[in-house]
Amino acid sequence: MIFDIYSISSDINMENRSIVSIADYGKEKIQYLLDMATEFEAHPNRQILKGKVVATLFFEPSTRTRLSFETAANRLGARVIGFTDPKVTSSSKGETLKDTIKMVSNYADVIVMRHKLEGAALYASEVTNVPIINAGDGSNLHPSQTMLDLYSIYKTQGTLENLNIYMVGDLKYGRTVHSLLMSMRKYNPTFHFIAPKELEMPEEYKLYCQQNNIKYIEQQDFTEDTIADADILYMTRVQRERFTDLMEYERVKDAYILRADMLGKCKDNMKILHPLPRVNEIEYDVDDSKHAYYFEQARNGLYAREALICDVLGITLDDIKNDTSII
Amino acid sequence: MEQNKENMMVAALENGSVIDHIPTDKLFTVAQLLQLRDCKEEVVIANNLKSNVMNKKGLLKISGKFFNEEEISQLAVICPNIRLTVIKDYKVVEKREVLLPDTLTNIVKCANPVCITNNEPMKTVFYRKDKDTLKCRYCGKEQKLKDIKLK
Known part of the structure; x- marks a missing residue:
């Protein structure tokens, strides 16, 4: 079993509705958030958070995630405070995380935070009654990315059930693939793990699949034929710094690059996802393919994050459906 | 015969604790954890005692010492499944196996x-x-x- 402890965290934070992890969310809760995101996609600009203050505390730099959260807050009428560089905050003077969170809790209705230390968001949620949204804690968890991945899959496939999901590239260190794997456990997926030996899916996640009756197939070949049966092709970046053996890196670095000519046999409904930033693992000629979905995926992050912010503030799906503040 | 002697050793304690069934290689780690070097009370440290369950075992008898839950948890981490006996007025008032808590x-x-x-x-x-x-x-x-x- 892995990460079952986070179910405990959500129990503890019942009163303040923090989102530290969604790995323990059931189908009902996931569907609820997907329905919320769908509403926000139909009408992303509202005043439903008018008068609210959203703090974005980025103790570690992040471009996409921060912009997405801040856009979500702004488009719902909230005001945003925060910082993007801990060097300019009191953290650099030695202030503890607890003190920073306690201080900001006096000003904000919700705190979105990213931190380089693992478990930082969970700890923050324990020291304040203001809801915390984990925007990434080191290599540990990144629930809003998982939520937007789920929304992208749901939107493009019409369901989360019984899908063939191919994960390609760095499956060892890729936080997003681990989170997605766990969140899909109740939807009867079949995973294909395509990675070089050095970056293959860690044993603990394979064990997790076995314990949860999740089917998976491991392979190292990444060709037109091996991806022909995919519904979702989830690409990740193979980074040089992850390799202990640089000769191995040189050998495999070009083996996990997706090119347009590899899409000839793929299923009509297949979509390519990538958490971005992309470097060279998806050739630019793929961008024009109908299967390319990674930029839309990033846009879906806006709707997913609008849903998460509202959920932690206690705004319900009914509130959103009956919202009269749509612009 | 060995068992009788051991019982006598425990029974001789007026007030205090006996930690039994300590793996022999952990005895001195436990003694260090409990800071027995600085203990001014009567302390008995025994090792390589014969044991039906463990073949050989260690044992500590500490006069005037009663463990709180935190100390017991520490003991459980160092060596799970040890046995703790609490003695007051020469009588065994509590005997329990120290298990690793949840x-x-x-x-x-x-x-x-x-x-x-x-x-x-x-x-x-x-x-x-x-x-x-x-x-x-x-x-x-x-x-x-x-x-x-x-x-």
Whole structure:
């Protein structure tokens, strides 16, 4: 079993509705958030958070995630405070995380935070009654990315059930693939793990699949034929710094690059996802393919994050459906 | 015969605690944990005693010492399944097997250097995953009991 402890965290934070992890969310809760995101996609600009203050505390730099959260807050009428560089905050003077969170809790209705230390968001949620949204804690968890991945899959496939999901590239260190794997456990997926030996899916996640009756197939070949049966092709970046053996890196670095000519046999409904930033693992000629979905995926992050912010503030799906503040 | 002598040793204690069934290789680790070097009360440290259950075992008898739950949790981490006997007025008032608790609060240090618990003035929390594995509440990393460092 892995990460079952986070179910405990959500129990503890019942009163303040923090989102530290969604790995323990059931189908009902996931569907609820997907329905919320769908509403926000139909009408992303509202005043439903008018008068609210959203703090974005980025103790570690992040471009996409921060912009997405801040856009979500702004488009719902909230005001945003925060910082993007801990060097300019009191953290650099030695202030503890607890003190920073306690201080900001006096000003904000919700705190979105990213931190380089693992478990930082969970700890923050324990020291304040203001809801915390984990925007990434080191290599540990990144629930809003998982939520937007789920929304992208749901939107493009019409369901989360019984899908063939191919994960390609760095499956060892890729936080997003681990989170997605766990969140899909109740939807009867079949995973294909395509990675070089050095970056293959860690044993603990394979064990997790076995314990949860999740089917998976491991392979190292990444060709037109091996991806022909995919519904979702989830690409990740193979980074040089992850390799202990640089000769191995040189050998495999070009083996996990997706090119347009590899899409000839793929299923009509297949979509390519990538958490971005992309470097060279998806050739630019793929961008024009109908299967390319990674930029839309990033846009879906806006709707997913609008849903998460509202959920932690206690705004319900009914509130959103009956919202009269749509612009 | 050996068993009788051991019983006599325990029975001779007026007030205090007896820790029995200590693995022989852990005896001095436990003695160090309990800071017995500085203890001014009567202390008996016995090792390589014959045991039906463990073949050989260690035993500590400490006069005037009564363990709190935190100390018992620490003992459980160092060597699970030891037996603790509490004696008052020459009578055994409590005898229990010390088992690893489900939750350990501020007993164990996380081995993950980028865990928040190693970078903030805060308590650690570990959950028992199985008989020889603990899991950090915060970073989720698992550790084997044999590799554990106490906080």
